[in-house]
Amino acid sequence: MEKAASFLFAGTSFNKKKYADEIARFKEKKETENEVDYLSSFERVNPASEEVTVSTKKRKRKQAASEAVEGFNVFKSSKKALVISEENKTDEGEDNLSKEKKKINLKLEADSILRKQYNIHVSGNNVASPLKSFADLSSVYGCESYLLHNFAKLGFKEPTPIQRQAIPVLLSGRECFACAPTGSGKTLAFVSPMLMKLKHASTEGVRAVILCPTRELAAQTTRECKKLAEGNNFYIKLLTKKLIRSAHLTKLRCDILISTPLRLSSAIKKRKLDLSRVEYLVLDESDKLFELGLIKQIDSVVKACSNPSIIRSLFSATLPDSVEELARTIMHDAVRVIIGRKNTASESVNQKLVFAGTEEGKLLALRQSFQERLNPPVLIFVQSKERAKELYEELKFDNIRVGVIDSDLSETQRENVVNDFRAGKTWVLIATDVIARGMDFKGVNCVINYDFPDSAAAYIHRIGRSGRAGRTGEAITFYTEDDVPFLRNIANVMAASGCEVPSWIMALRKLRWKKHRPKRESILTIPDVAEE
């Protein structure tokens, strides 16, 4: 058991240049030269080719039936000639059929090689081929050049595994459940097909909706969406309180609307928004959106998006079976795309468990680490806003450039705190789970779970703020005696993503995990603040 945490940042030293490098790289293997031509094979595999098979079979059956009564035909001799030519036709048909089958098999084989290479698992009928490269988007799907230009401008050379598979699925008009690790580019995976399908701005009202569980994430997604749409004239709007209050909301020019469920459902209730023409609905961090507190709002949004040909998709790094089951009740013939194993942490995060003994022990260990070696940016998660404020006071007292984000702050204050951390003005950000999901802070070197996470999903999302877009990261989870019964659940996640876990932890009993948020002693030790 590790008792001290001074080594937490061992081997690392602060180097601002190191994290100023914002261009992310995904390490993906080069495509092999011998791969089958996907562009042509994609076009070959379509329901029409299956129809050919069926109709030829039917024709053969019909022929068999007519041949059976042939002997009774008065025009027997002439019929015989006809039968011979029919036989020729059948041979020709069979030839075509076997060629067609070969092509289909080749294509399926190539798809499966590519999927294996990128750890892509799909279920569903007739799933579109994965992308070999971004170039497939223009050659197969007629993608406009502005989008590819934007990918290049953002430094995206190759699609990530989730992008390789989810984009063609959505472009082929299928609904989709997608589960891929944190920081693996899910945003682009749902935004780009949306932009491609919508083609150009229109005055017809809202045509696409993206729902995100928090305001911060909705704001971030809006920014990403605008970056990807640059060069096209789309109207992309974040639904803010101000926008809801504005009298013009009903006449709003908006192609893509991004919102939290609460905002959107309240705008729907006030009859300020018509969503009946929405063609695309994305539920990002879908398992969070399907939690009890939000399900009513989601329901009202889903109902308001009443266009029968709507395409819905669900994206998350964690997708429990129960959510999938619930979601299936509203989806039609959805394709399921899983990258790697479902509900696992990003493999690019090196995870450690640190026994801190008591609450006091945690603060001591943290302080020691800050004094010795620190490699910012560092993100620290605690279990409540009160504790976030307490830890903030402690670290501020130590003259650490620290920020804190909690739900008591106004929208602008929250935005400022996040921006300061992004810009490197603050090196440490203390937060509750409010920013654990989806937030893309580039180059977070270390996530510290100061308070033990309350679920395995919370753990996966928290530590996923580090090790994004192919970078490596570190995650340290403090635990006290109170947390020991829940260690095994986190240890399982760690082991599944290839991290070493002490065998005594793996031997602990597995508990059914209800939200674990024990009452903890106050963090405060500074006398003045503690007495306030």
Ligand SMILES: Nc1ncnc2c1ncn2[C@@H]1O[C@H](COP(=O)(O)OP(=O)(O)OP(=O)(O)O)[C@@H](O)[C@H]1O
């Ligand atoms: N093809 C690509 N190549 C390189 N970087 C990419 C690519 N696609 C996206 N990125 C970058 O990867 C980072 C993570 O992307 P994104 O925020 O969409 O991850 P995510 O899978 O949604 O993560 P989370 O589950 O935490 O929400 C972003 O900085 C994004 O700009």
